[in-house]
Amino acid sequence: MSNSDRPEVATTPQIVKEEPIAAGKWLKLENTTYVDPAGNSRVWETVKRTTRQPNAQVDGVGIIAFLKRTLHRDCVVLVKQFRPPLGGYTLEFPAGLIDEGETAEAAALRELKEETGYRGEVVGVTPVTCLDPGLSNCTTQIILVNINGDEVENINPTQQLGDGGDLTWPSSLPSEFVEVVHLPLDEFQTKLDDLLKKEKLVVDSKVYIFAMGMAQAFFKPRELPVLKQ
Numbered sequence: 545m546s547n548s549d550r551p552e553v554a555t556t557p558q559i560v561k562e563e564p565i566a567a568g569k570w571l572k573l574e575n576t577t578y579v580d581p582a583g584n585s586r587v588w589e590t591v592k593r594t595t596r597q598p599n600a601q602v603d604g605v606g607i608i609a610f611l612k613r614t615l616h617r618d619c620v621v622l623v624k625q626f627r628p629p630l631g632g633y634t635l636e637f638p639a640g641l642i643d644e645g646e647t648a649e650a651a652a653l654r655e656l657k658e659e660t661g662y663r664g665e666v667v668g669v670t671p672v673t674c675l676d677p678g679l680s681n682c683t684t685q686i687i688l689v690n691i692n693g694d695e696v697e698n699i700n701p702t703q704q705l706g707d708g709g710d711l712t713w714p715s716s717l718p719s720e721f722v723e724v725v726h727l728p729l730d731e732f733q734t735k736l737d738d739l740l741k742k743e744k745l746v747v748d749s750k751v752y753i754f755a756m757g758m759a760q761a762f763f764k765p766r767e768l769p770v771l772k773q
């Protein structure tokens with residue numbers, strides 16, 4: 545659609561009402577009635593997390609963790625896990641929901657410790673970012689973390705996995721299974737592609753976009769400045 549074909553923006557879009565359709569322990573489905581930019585009243589089906597605290601803007605954190613060790617290339621720490629909604633294994637940044645009263649930075653260090661065993665240090669925080677805005681209001685902050693891999697507690701890190709939130713599982717038994725994967729930062733996209741060829745995995749879009757960004761940052765500045773097409 546060209547700009548001239550677009551309907552004129554007559555109204556500031558706004559939410560009119562949010563009506564529950566279904567709810568579980570972790571998620572709820574709502575009909576969101578809203579006024580669109582042309583002034584029409586419309587309905588959108590929206591998924592929300594039930595765990596978001598009142599007035600909070602963000603559900604969870606994702607953690608880009610760099611493992612730095614003497615005489616090793618810097619690595620990005622990823623997690624491989626079975627994800628029931630996909631019915632298969634995914635490769636993701638460590639991530640998790642923010643607990644009540646917790647800051648995003650504290651949640652990131654806690655989740656990193658739980659899922660990978662590493663103790664890290666926060667070196668950067670993004671604004672609140674949306675995850676799948678056509679589906680859900682879910683948001684995350686991405687936290688950049690450095691891990692000093694030479695520190696004693698980071699040499700043989702021990703995961704602290706929970707019960708995975710399974711409603712039917714005895715809380716005394718673990719049901720969260722997370723495998724830690726290290727990939728070198730300077731060959732991140734190539735090594736990721738190799739892994740995806742070898743194993744049946746779905747990679748998180750944040751991870752793959754980060755890999756493409758890293759490839760641009762590492763290689764493009766070193767390319768000869770020839771005439772661009």
Ligand SMILES: Nc1nc(=O)[nH]c2c1ncn2[C@H]1C[C@H](O)[C@@H](COP(=O)(O)OP(=O)(O)O)O1
Nearest residue numbers: 570571604639640641642706707708709710711
């Ligand atoms: N949509 C979900 N369904 C569930 O049955 N359980 C869920 C959902 N979302 C989260 N959880 C559970 C699983 C964990 O016990 C807690 C917190 O998960 P967290 O580790 O913070 O996040 P992820 O690693 O991204 O699952 O909630």
